[in-house]
Amino acid sequence: MKLRRLSDRAGVSLIELMIALTAGGVVLGVTYHALSHFEQRLGEQQGSMVQHQELRIGMRIVEDELRAAGSGASPAEAAILKAEEQEVEFWANLSRLATTLTSQVSATQQVLAVANGSGWRKGKRVVVCGSDQCAVSSLAQSGRRATLSLTSPIGLAFPAGSQVTVTNRVRYYLKRNGTGENRLMRQIDGGAHLLISDVSWFRLTYCDSAGQPTTDAAEVARVRVELAVGADQQVVTKDVGLRGR
DSSP: OOOOOGGGSSSOOHHHHHHHHHHHHHHHHHHHHHHHHHHHHHHHHHHHHHHHHHHHHHHHHHHHHHHTBTTTSOTTSOSEEEEETTEEEEEEOTTOOEEEBSSOBOTTOOEEEBSOOTTOOTTOEEEEEOSSOEEEEEBSSOOOSSEEEBSSOOOSOBOTTOEEEEEEEEEEEEEEOTTSOEEEEEEETTEEEEEEOSEEEEEEEEEOTTSOBOOOGGGOOEEEEEEEETTSOOOEEEEEEOOOO
């Protein structure tokens, strides 16, 4: 009986198997690299979408609250308290709480009879204005249905029908965290929280009622807000007119 050579048998040689395994490994490596790159790009796109959504929402809040600057404050008070390139501070009645006195008030009174005191929180700044004068105090306790209790006597006499409002002290400013990331912060009556993260550009400029640039907080009638987030440097710009007065 004659012996047949190994190469005549069905199947593949060891060299062919090694070549096939090597080629398969290369294909798998390329595929893995492509999938990793796709996953990275997808993550970047999702992160960018989240950043820009945060920017849109945050910018809307800044617009709405700046527009209300001066609301609730007395006519003698400036609407804008600080007007700097990366910080603005102002008075605004954010909750739109307002009521009227239902009976006259003497200068020594601490309890005001009002049309509706519900929802007025303890510690809030309260402004009472008549036809020719205003007084400022704060709430000693949360308001009740028909009364507001102050921390001290009101100091002036007011007739029934006088306006009573809440005024919040609002501040926006840029703050750098421990990793060097800039964040836009929102502070209401002393309590601050993050509004927009990873801020790459933030600038405030101010104009007076004639449309001329000003650095005098008392003259500000319009604020231009410029904001960008992330690495794309796409700046969103909004011009906000103050309507609180």
